[in-house]
Amino acid sequence: MKKINITTCPLCGGTQLERTLTCVDHYATGEMFHLCRCARCGFLFTQDFPAETEIGRYYETPDYISHTDTRRGAMNRIYHWVRTYMLGRKARLVCRTSYRKEGRLLDIGTGTGYFPQAMLKRGWQVEAVEKSAQARAFAKDHFGLEVKPETALADLPAGSYDVITMWHVMEHLEHLNETWDRLNELLTERGLLIVAVPNCSSFDARRYGAYWAAYDVPRHLWHFTPATMQQFGSKHGFILAERHPMPFDAFYVSILTEKHMRHSMTFLRGLLTGTLAWFSALVKKERSSSMIYVFRKKR
Numbered sequence: 001m002k003k004i005n006i007t008t009c010p011l012c013g014g015t016q017l018e019r020t021l022t023c024v025d026h027y028a029t030g031e032m033f034h035l036c037r038c039a040r041c042g043f044l045f046t047q048d049f050p051a052e053t054e055i056g057r058y059y060e061t062p063d064y065i066s067h068t069d070t071r072r073g074a075m076n077r078i079y080h081w082v083r084t085y086m087l088g089r090k091a092r093l094v095c096r097t098s099y100r101k102e103g104r105l106l107d108i109g110t111g112t113g114y115f116p117q118a119m120l121k122r123g124w125q126v127e128a129v130e131k132s133a134q135a136r137a138f139a140k141d142h143f144g145l146e147v148k149p150e151t152a153l154a155d156l157p158a159g160s161y162d163v164i165t166m167w168h169v170m171e172h173l174e175h176l177n178e179t180w181d182r183l184n185e186l187l188t189e190r191g192l193l194i195v196a197v198p199n200c201s202s203f204d205a206r207r208y209g210a211y212w213a214a215y216d217v218p219r220h221l222w223h224f225t226p227a228t229m230q231q232f233g234s235k236h237g238f239i240l241a242e243r244h245p246m247p248f249d250a251f252y253v254s255i256l257t258e259k260h261m262r263h264s265m266t267f268l269r270g271l272l273t274g275t276l277a278w279f280s281a282l283v284k285k286e287r288s289s290s291m292i293y294v295f296r297k298k299r
């Protein structure tokens with residue numbers, strides 16, 4: 001299998017990369033992957049991850065709900081309830097931070113299409129891109145959305161989107177720096193980039209160490225902190241304007257982590273850690289399990 005070995009830090013170009021954690025793929029294969037940290041800037045990433053052409057099989061599991069949209073089990077029911085709440089919150093965030101009631105939006109890694117659908121209903125013009133053919137078919141069947149494959153990203157017109165959103169997508173993309181550059185090109189001068197990613201310096205990440213479910217190797221290639229996100233934005237012509245915690249993620253991630261650890265009473269234990277993480281993030285939002293970052297283009 002073709003694996004990608006990182007020899008220079010994608011963020012700062014540093015070459016002193018230290019192995020810090022060993023994580024297991026609990027979703028698909030049970031294989032082990034190492035996480036490395038750049039000694040210079042602290043950026044954390046999955047080492048020797050499968051190349052884009054081969055990573056498909058690591059997504060093939062009935063559990064991958066963001067794509068298959070199953071409603072079986074308590075976990076999935078909670079996930080769907082939270083998603084409905086979060087859709088409203090995301091839509092309001094887009095409108096508030098862009099100072100627009102409507103405009104042109106590009107959603108990258110759109111999954112089954114719920115977010116673009118919510119924005120269309122609010123009067124936005126929406127373009128959506130998604131890698132999974134199965135998820136694109138779902139969006140077509142349920143919402144009549146014409147979601148484009150990710151290859152379309154290269155052909156979209158530059159300087160034409162008021163807002164680009166990436167909800168839990170950036171951590172999956174092999175060509176990280178190229179993607180950041182492309183995002184900058186695609187936005188208008190006053191355009192806004194909104195990115196949500198897990199936070200590996202969160203309360204729950206520190207508590208669970210290598211078991212933390214949001215390391216999600218090898219599907220998550222990059223493990224961001226508020227500091228490294230700001231640095232990536234700055235490197236690619238963006239200024240970090242706002243950060244927002246996503247407190248629900250701590251519950252989801254903690255329950256999933258407890259399940260991976262094969263503890264008894266996974267739901268209650270996860271709920272407890274999720275609650276502690278919630279309070280921790282109230283005191284200091286940089287400790288939130290996941291965060292939403294709002295970037296503006298530098299002028």
Ligand SMILES: [Zn+2]
Nearest residue numbers: 009012038041
């Ligand atoms: Zn570095």
